[in-house]
Amino acid sequence: MGMTITEKILARSSSKKKVSVGEIVLAKPDIAVNMDTFFPFIIKALNKIGIEGVWDPNRVIVVFDHKIPADSVNVAEMHKTIREFVKETGIKYFYDVGRGGISHQLMAEKGHARPGMLYVADDTHAITLGALGTFAVALGFDIVSVLTTGKTWFKVPESIKFNIVGNFDKGVMSRDLIQRIVGDLGSDGALYKVMEFDGPTVGAMSIDGRMTMCNAVNNAGAKTGIVNPDQKTIDYVKRRTKESFDVLKSDKDAEYTDILDYDVTKLEPQVTLPPTPVNVKSVVDVENVEIDQAYIGSCASGRMEDLRVAARILKGKRIHPRVRMFIVPSSQEVYQRATNEGLIEIFGQSSALVCAPSCGPCAGYWGTLAAYEVCVATSVLNTPGRMGSHKSQIYLASAATVASSAIEGKICDPRGFM
Amino acid sequence: MKWIMKGKVWKFGDNVESESIITMDIVRLHPTDPKYLAKYCMVTIDPDFPKKVNKGDFIVAGRNFGCGHGLHWEGPLAIKGVGISALIVESVARDFFRTAITFGLPILLSRGIMEKVNQGDELEIDLTKGKITNLSSGETIEADSLPDYLVRIVKAGGLIDFLKEEKGSPLF
Numbered sequence: 040m041g042m043t044i045t046e047k048i049l050a051r052s053s054s055k056k057k058v059s060v061g062e063i064v065l066a067k068p069d070i071a072v073n074m075d076t077f078f079p080f081i082i083k084a085l086n087k088i089g090i091e092g093v094w095d096p097n098r099v100i101v102v103f104d105h106k107i108p109a110d111s112v113n114v115a116e117m118h119k120t121i122r123e124f125v126k127e128t129g130i131k132y133f134y135d136v137g138r139g140g141i142s143h144q145l146m147a148e149k150g151h152a153r154p155g156m157l158y159v160a161d162d163t164h165a166i167t168l169g170a171l172g173t174f175a176v177a178l179g180f181d182i183v184s185v186l187t188t189g190k191t192w193f194k195v196p197e198s199i200k201f202n203i204v205g206n207f208d209k210g211v212m213s214r215d216l217i218q219r220i221v222g223d224l225g226s227d228g229a230l231y232k233v234m235e236f237d238g239p240t241v242g243a244m245s246i247d248g249r250m251t252m253c254n255a256v257n258n259a260g261a262k263t264g265i266v267n268p269d270q271k272t273i274d275y276v277k278r279r280t281k282e283s284f285d286v287l288k289s290d291k292d293a294e295y296t297d298i299l300d301y302d303v304t305k306l307e308p309q310v311t312l313p314p315t316p317v318n319v320k321s322v323v324d325v326e327n328v329e330i331d332q333a334y335i336g337s338c339a340s341g342r343m344e345d346l347r348v349a350a351r352i353l354k355g356k357r358i359h360p361r362v363r364m365f366i367v368p369s370s371q372e373v374y375q376r377a378t379n380e381g382l383i384e385i386f387g388q389s390s391a392l393v394c395a396p397s398c399g400p401c402a403g404y405w406g407t408l409a410a411y412e413v414c415v416a417t418s419v420l421n422t423p424g425r426m427g428s429h430k431s432q433i434y435l436a437s438a439a440t441v442a443s444s445a446i447e448g449k450i451c452d453p454r455g456f457m
Numbered sequence: 458m459k460w461i462m463k464g465k466v467w468k469f470g471d472n473v474e475s476e477s478i479i480t481m482d483i484v485r486l487h488p489t490d491p492k493y494l495a496k497y498c499m500v501t502i503d504p505d506f507p508k509k510v511n512k513g514d515f516i517v518a519g520r521n522f523g524c525g526h527g528l529h530w531e532g533p534l535a536i537k538g539v540g541i542s543a544l545i546v547e548s549v550a551r552d553f554f555r556t557a558i559t560f561g562l563p564i565l566l567s568r569g570i571m572e573k574v575n576q577g578d579e580l581e582i583d584l585t586k587g588k589i590t591n592l593s594s595g596e597t598i599e600a601d602s603l604p605d606y607l608v609r610i611v612k613a614g615g616l617i618d619f620l621k622e623e624k625g626s627p628l629f
Contacts, residue, residue, distance in 0.1 A: 063604040080489070088620045163528055163552060177552060179528030180616070181559045187620055188629050192606050226472055227521040231551050260521060262551050403481070422474070422525060424481045 041290025043198045044267055045233045048174040048287060052157040058195045066193050068098075070151055071185045072160035074142050075103045078121050081161070084183045094189040096129040100151060102142035103135055105398045110405070140370025140396035143167040143338040147250065148372050150280025154268035155287040159185060164338045164419060166257055170249035171276065172268030172287070174233075177257075196233050196262045200295040203238035205304035209457040212348065213248035214340055214417065214437035216240075217255045218309040220301065222319025230260035232296065235289065240303055241266060246275045247344035254339045254419065258316035308453055310415075311435035314423050322440055322452045332414040333358070333445035335438045336367030336394075337401040340417035343376055345438035350382040352442040352456045353389040359448030364391035365406045367399055391445070403427055415444045460584040460608065462542055463592075464513045468576040469502065471519035475553055477501050478523070478532035488531065491538030498535035512540035515580055519571050522546040522564075523553025533560040543582060545570055545589065545600065558607050561615030565589070567600035574598070584608060 042050070042057065050058045053066040071094075073081065078101065085093075093099045101121065109115040118136075125133045132151065139145045143164050146152040154172035159165060161182045168175040176193065178184075184191040201220065207213075220234075234256045241249065253264030266272070267288040276284060308322040335341065335349050346368060358364050366386050368374040374396055377383050386393050400406035401418035407427030408414055414426055414433050421433035436444070439453035446456075476484075483497055499506040516536065523532060527550045536544070537560065544557070544564045557564050563584055570589075574580065578593040587602030603611070613619035623629065 063606055065606070076487070080487070084617050087617050089624065090620075161528070163526060177528060179552065179556050179559065180530055181555050183559075183616055184620065188623075190628075192604075194604075226524050227548065227550070230521065230548055257552070260524065260550060403485070420526070422476050422481075424476070429480075429482075 041292035043293040044289045060197050062195045067190045068159040069156040070098045072100045076105045077161045079117050090187050092128045093186045097131045100132040104141045107136045107397045141338045144369040153284035155285035166263040167250050167254040169253040169263050169265035197296045198233040198235050200235045200298045203240040203301045205302040210439050210454040212437045213251045215309040217252045218319050221258045224259035226317050227260040234261045234264045236266050247342040308440050313421050313432045325450050328450045330415050331412040333364040333441050334400050334416040337418045339419045341369030346377045348439045349442040350385045354385050358445040364445045366391050367394045370396050463581045464515045466517045466578045469518040472521045474525040475523050475527045475532050476525050479535050484529050491534045494535035495538030498539040510539045513542050516544045517574050519547045522549045524550040527552030533557045533562040559616045563611045565600040
């Protein structure tokens with residue numbers, strides 16, 4: 040019996056020939072990515088344990104992306120503590136304010152996430168990097184185990200395979216597909232499993248699109264998402280780094296708990312309604328919900344593919360007078376490329392505010408909502424209070440849907456704008 | 458290694474969200490004191506829960522316990538702070554499970570537990586054997602035993618204490 044890509048990566052990193060589903064293995068990640076909000080607590084933990092330095096300063100990466108720029112003395116002191124720690128321990132890759140962006144985008148851009156890797160991060164959306172053929176796991180505070188011993192425990196997961204065929208209608212994106220899949224599965228439909236995305240539609244997807252797919256799988260309870268690396272993956276990674284990598288793929292006779300078929304030919308744009316990320320309907324059923332705020336960004340959908348479609352829709356237009364719109368490129372590189380392509384000018388002229396690459400509104404740090412306000416966003420989660428008041432409402436959708444909704448002042452089918 | 462606990466059941470339903478255990482407005486303050494967090498534990502579901510729980514009690518819940526943003530340590534710390542010594546659930550969200558283990562809160566998985574246990578029942582649980590005895594009904598219930606490596610982490614009191622103990626061992 041063959042192995043899934045997940046089993047192969049876990050076997051390799053736990054020095055075993057084979058692993059069994061349900062087994063607990065001690066495995067060694069290839070890199071461990073840390074963001075700013077957890078890190079001061081991690082430093083305290085390392086002091087409590089009595090450890091000097093980190094396991095491997097070339098494999099521990101630190102990115103400031105959540106609370107940037109610092110908006111209070113507390114946060115500024117927090118950042119200062121982290122900078123001092125990075126200097127003391129010789130951590131090689133530190134992406135300070137202005138030098139990077141959202142970690143999950145950055146790790147792809149900088150070539151740190153490569154096929155065949157066991158990739159871990161403290162933040163929930165580490166799973167995004169499964170798009171590059173890594174087994175990407177969110178550890179939370181357990182990352183302390185990796186920073187000290189270079190390893191931690193993993194429960195070997197089962198996998199669900201998704202065979203995706205068909206071409207997207209104009210204005211329909213990979214975001215709509217993953218929202219539909221999450222809606223179909225429900226909050227524990229993929230509990231503790233890996234969602235492995237396959238089929239010609241995935242093959243045709245950009246890396247941006249694949250990252251959007253993997254980013255949302257936790258909403259269905261999945262451990263992570265993964266895409267077997269293909270030539271597109273290899274070309275992307277080779278453009279960004281000279282570091283080596285292993286192209287591991289699922290065997291043809293690997294075992295899956297389910298094989299689910301999706302045909303996107305007739306897929307309509309999807310909207311996720313409050314108060315949960317699994318409450319997913321076609322945009323056709325949600326049109327005419329009036330909005331106060333529109334937001335394009337986050338590690339889910341703040342990439343070139345998203346900004347390009349938004350610019351195409353917003354070009355020469357003004358957003359609705361009631362609406363304020365934030366567009367947040369997910370990294371400095373995305374921001375620069377968007378500038379070069381003239382997208383930033385289009386956004387500014389539409390009356391959208393283009394903001395610093397960071398997590399920002401997604402986690403409620405700024406661009407917050409008052410009671411009874413409604414936001415349509417490309418963020419990752421729509422639970423009450425996520426973006427401000429517990430009495431505000433968040434609808435999740437693709438960049439295309441958010442852009443068209445911003446113009447109309449209500450949730451709107453983007454296909455009419457294409 | 459033997460590890461047996463006895464306590465009273467506090468029963469909850471399916472899909473208890475991490476954000477219901479401790480809400481986001483408190484999480485954003487990043488508190489780390491279990492006694493502080495205990496005051497807010499589960500109050501959006503049961504406002505009097507912190508006052509009613511006794512040290513050593515259990516939470517029994519249905520599917521997908523801790524779903525949503527399970528990597529926030531505030532949830533498991535609040536549950537420990539309020540006196541709960543273990544969770545017995547139908548199934549658990551993976552992020553919450555890892556966070557619970559990391560902060561020394563044991564979780565047993567037991568399919569069908571919701572039908573076999575009532576609010577207020579007294580249970581005796583054996584974490585290393587995966588056995589639950591419902592002392593109120595007399596029934597013996599099967600559970601998945603907690604894997605050895607995770608037992609070691611939880612028994613030490615959580616990851617930090619575990620790693621302190623293991624310093625100098627081959628683990629490092």
